[in-house]
Structures are given as structure tokens and as C-alpha cells.
Amino acid sequence: MKRILAASLFGLSLATSGLAYAEPVKIGVITTLSGGGAGLGIDMRDAFQLAIKQSGNKDIELVVEDDAQKPELAVQIAEKMIQGDKVDLMTGIIWSNLAMAVVPNTVAQDVIYLSPNAGPSALAGANCNANYFNVAYQNDNFHEGMGEYANKDYKNTFVLAPNYPAGKDALTGFKRFYKGALSGEVYTQVGQTDYAAEIAQIRASGADSVYFFLPGGMGIAFMKQYAQSGVGIPVMGPAFSFDQDVLPAVGDAALGVKNSASWSPDLDNEASKAFVQAFKAEYNRLPSVYAAQSWDTANLILSALSKASVKDKDAFRAALKAADFKSVRGDFTFNTNQHPIQNIYVREVVKDGDVLTNKIVATAFEKHKDAYAEQCGL
Amino acid sequence: MFTALLIEQLLNGLQLGVMLFLMAAGLTLIFGVMGLINLAHGSLYMIGAFACATVAAATGSFWLGLIASLAAAAGVGALIEVAVIRRLYDRDHLDQVLATFALILILSEGARWLFGSFPLYLDIPKLLQGAVPLPGGGQYQLYRLAIIAVGILVAVGLYLLISKTRLGMRIRAGESDREMIGALGVDISTLYTVVFALGAALAGLAGALVGALQSVQVGMGEPVLILAFVVIVIGGIGSIKGALVGAVIVGVVDTMGRFLLPSLLALTMPAAQATTIGAALASMLIYVVMALILAFRPSGLFAAQS
Secondary structure, eight states: OHHHHHHHHHHHHHHHHHHHHSSOEEEEEEEOOSSTTHHHHHHHHHHHHHHHHHHTOTTEEEEEEEOTTOHHHHHHHHHIIIIIIOOSEEEOOOOHHHHHHHHHHHHHTTOEEEESSOOOGGGTSTTOOTTEEESSOOTHHHHHHHHHHHTTTOSEEEEEEESSHHHHHHHHHHHHHOOSEEEEEEEEOTTOOOOHHHHHHHHHHTOSEEEEOOOTHHHHHHHHHHHHTTOOOOEEEEGGGSSTTTHHHHGGGGTTOEEEESOOTTOOSHHHHHHHHHHHHHHSSOOOHHHHHHHHHHHHHHHHHTTSOTTSHHHHHHHHHTTOSOOTTSSOEEOTTSOEEEEEEEEEEEEETTEEEEEEEEEEEEEEOOTTGGGOOO | OHHHHHHHHHHHHHHHHHHHHHHHHHHHHHHHHHOOOOTTHHHHHHHHHHHHHHHHHHHSOHHHHHHHHHHHHHHHHHHHHHHTGGGGTTSOHHHHHHHHHHHHHHHHHHHHHHHOSSOBOOOOOGGGOSEEEOTTSOEEEHHHHHHHHHHHHHHHHHHHHHHHSHHHHHHHHHHHOHHHHHHTTOOHHHHHHHHHHHHHHHHHHHHHHHHTTSOBOTTOHHHHHHHHHHHHHHHOTTOHHHHHHHHHHHHHHHHHHHHHHHHHHTTTSOHHHHHHHHHHHHHHHHHHHHHHHHHHOTTOTTOOOO
């Protein structure tokens, strides 16, 4: 009797643990680890690795590759990961032009892709896919938040973004909620480092405010040049222009600038506090929004793995869609198009001791949905 | 108001031009004297910026940083000339491109290993902060004017160096007949090291000056390198005068294209479309100009005699 009990207990524990961690899970991470956009990808990778490490799950194997912010390279890596490494899941891409090159082909091969950052509108509407989950946002979202907030103070705004899918989504999003006039609309080159020509146009435009979306090194260059130009018109942007990865290099020129995001290091919930603390302890720096989104992506995957086998695609997709994990962004659910429904906050750049960081000053939207979900047939 | 904007944009073009000249002068000098295509020139630009940012952060003085950038770029330049480049003079251009491309990878990863992937902070010195009034009611950033001044000084300095000094005489001799000056007893290998270090120092100076305007990060040199190659191809490979004229052409055309094309297109099509198409066209404009110039002058505006 005792032996039967022991055996059945043993069997039962095998069965339950089998459900959770039976086979090894291979996750392909394609992200930007070199070149001007490396800071974003490194934050993404570091947070993802830390989340997996903290979970204690030894069956997850990460295959991390650097896309150097080049679409053609990302496509090659994706093919290699799917055909050669036989990954179960893929994630990691920061830039929308790379996502557009990789994601449609990946999900068509029945590999599940979870986006920790890029959310191009072309993949959110009619071309949504059951294998594509966006854990970050639809590209327009942060900009919609700032557009709504800008109505409070401004009537005539100059808008500026790089000429690539996320840049167009950015200005579309801003304009969707901004009621004032636009005194100018300029698209710059991706990776551009000198903004003298654009700053001169801003000076001549008679705008009362400037809205710019320039992630990574582009934003650093713009802010430093703008601060010295003597233009003096107030600026605002999405978090990407004022996040933890760029603030140290921009310096005090960024102080007081309002920017929008789904998360901020001072967001008041248990998961967020634990995340900031763990990230600081491991890497000795404050995490960015990219890190927060990546941390959530990892935890979403972990939550789904504890419910279903990654080999049973239908069950695994259902487990992902349930979004049964503690998000650092507080309430987090998936819309019908598998993009987040989340709050969008307005933050302000402040100095905490010697460190430049952000604190939340307002909530632009509660439980915000993207504009494309209705066109999605899922 | 439009005149003020136009003057400001012309100055912007000129500033971009002199910055490209600092890069292109070294590149074209090295090609003219040694016949070497140096892809790693962008890495020397990066080294200058990193040296300036590091020393400025440690000492609080941008000026010490500037001296450090010259020293670091010239030092690294001389070191790689002696260790690697020297072995490439007799090889064909493909070998040179391969080896110097490898140097880009080594120097970039080296910088990443030393400084990390996050951009460094480098600010404009107190003396040059702010903006000055322009005729026509505009304002212009003082630091950019200072860059223009430095570029002009370097151009004059290079002219004097090459036409009036013994070193310049040897450089000119080296350009026209390498074997002959060796036969006349000039120590060619020292001459090559000096020329390479000089070109490297100019690239380092450009990196440090621009680093205060942009972000100092790994890989910052390669986009500039591409433009610098466009400059020397337009100007005629090996010609310093060509590099100066080509740099100003590229700087002004690029800036004016970015500024004027979208507004010109807006006259004939909806604004949103005009900005997108204008931005796309503006980014090709310098290559179109290069193609046009090469169609009429296949070896560039001021082709060197070789």
C-alpha cells in the first residue's frame, strides 16, 4: 500500500512537473546588440535573461543573436533559428522595420513570435496573426497618450520622426488625439545624427511646442543640439526619446520634459518594485521601458509554460492569450488582436540624487486599446 | 524670416561640410600618398570622440579632452600603421579593404569592451555654449560656428604644410613617385607612419568636435565614413583641394535637400505625402549629385595627377 502510494505520488509529481517543464524549450532572441541602437537591445536582452534566471527554470534555452539593426541580417538569423536551431518561440526585435521583415514570415511557419517592443500598425489590423503576440504596445499608443496630454497646453506643434514604419505610426498616433494645428511635419533618416537643418525649420515655424520621436542615439543627438540652438520652444515626446538608456548621455538638457509611456521606474505596484530592485542589483543601472517590456514578455512566456506544453500550439496560444502573469505595468490584458490593453502615463524627467530618471505626473489613458483591433479577424 | 532660415541652413551645410573635410582630408591623403583604402578611418573618428569624452569626464575640461582625442587617434593610427597597414601597401585594394574592415570590427568591439554599449556624455565647453544672433533676425549655435572656424584653420594649415614645408614636399613627392623618393634617400616608412598618424589625428579631431553635438557611441564612425568616401570620390581621390570642395558640396547639398525638397514637393501634392517622399529623395540626393559629377568628370573634380 505504502509503495503504491509512493509510486502514484511519484507518478503524479512527474505528471505535473511534466506538464510544466517536461521538454526543453528553445527561445530565439533576435535583438540589436551593436551599432547606434545597441543600448535598447542590451536592455531587452538583460531583462529577459534576468527574468528567466530568477524563475529557476533550467529547461529554457536562449539562442541570442545580434541583428545590428539591419533588416536583411535579421531575416537571415530568423531563418537560421527556425530551420537550424528549431526554436519553439521567438522574440527580441526592437525596430519596426526589422519586425516587418521578420515577423510575417516567422508566424507563417507556425512559430509563435512575442514582440517585446516593435508594434507596427501593419501587423495589428487586418494582418494580425494567431501566432503573433505583442507584449509591448501598438506603435501608435505612447504617441496617442502624448497627443491627448498636449491638448492641455499647446495649440501649434511641430512634429518630427524618422522615416520608417514606427516613425509614421508615431505621428499618426499623435495626430489621432491632438486637436491643435501642426506647424510642420518632418521625417528624418533612420540613424541620422545631425539635426541642424530640422532645428532651423523648427525655429522658423512659429510653433508653440515640438513633439519628436527619436529613439536611441538619434534622440541624444537631437536633444543636445536643440538645447544649444537657442530655440527654446518646449519639447515633448514618447518615452523612447527620454528613457533610461539615453538620459545619462543627454544630461540636464532633458530635465522637466514630459514624455509618455506604459511604465515608469516609480510605478507603484509590487511587480514593478521587485523588477526595478532586481535589475539594479544585477546590472547596477536603472531599467528602461524596453527592459520592462522584455521582463513582462519573459514572465508571460513562463506563465504560459506552466499551463501548457509549447509543442501543443493551440493550448499554448490560449495560455499566452490569458496573460496570467504579474505585469510590471499593473493591469495587463490582451485585446482581440493580441496587442495590450494598458494604461498610458505621462512622465516627467527628474533628478533623483545624481541620476536622471522619470516620474509619473499624469495618466493619459486608462485601459487604452489600439485603433486597429477592429480590423483584426481573430 | 525666410532669409534668416536660408542663412542658417547654409551655415548648417557649411558646418557639415567642414566636418566631412576633416574626415575626408585624412582619407584622401592616405590614399594619395600610400595608395591605401582605409575603411578603419571611421574607427579613428570614434576613438577621438571616446578619448575626448573620457578625459573630459575625468578632468572636467573639454579642451584637455580635445588634446587627448588628437593624441589618442594619432597614437592608435601610428600603431595600426606599424602593426597592420604597413603590410598592405603592396597588396591589391581588395586585401586592403578586407584587412581594414577587420580593423573596424576589432576597434568597435574593443571600444565596446572598454566603454560598454551605452552612449557616453560629452558636453559643449562653457565658452562655446549658446547661440549668437545672425543678420536677418535669426540665431545660430556658437559651437557650430566654432567648428566651421576650426575646419577653415585646418584647411589653411594643411595647405601651408603641404606647399611650404619639407614634410609637405615629401608628401607631394610621395604622391607623384613613390620609388623615386625612396631612391633619393627619404625614409619612406617613417613618412608613411607620419602621414597616417596625421590623417588619424584629423579624424579624431572631427570625432571629438562632433561628439559634443551628438552621442558618443560605438559605431558612430561608419555613417560618416560613407559620406567621407562620397566626398573624396566627388573631389577626386588624392586631392586635398578636391576634398575641401567636395565636402562643402556634399554638406550644402545634403542640408539644403533635406530642407527644401519636402517644401518644394508640397506645392504639387498633399503635405503628408510630400514630407515622406521629400525625405526619401533628400536621402538619395548626394548620391545623385555624385553620379552626375562622375558622369561628366569620371575621376572627380580635382583629379590627382596619377
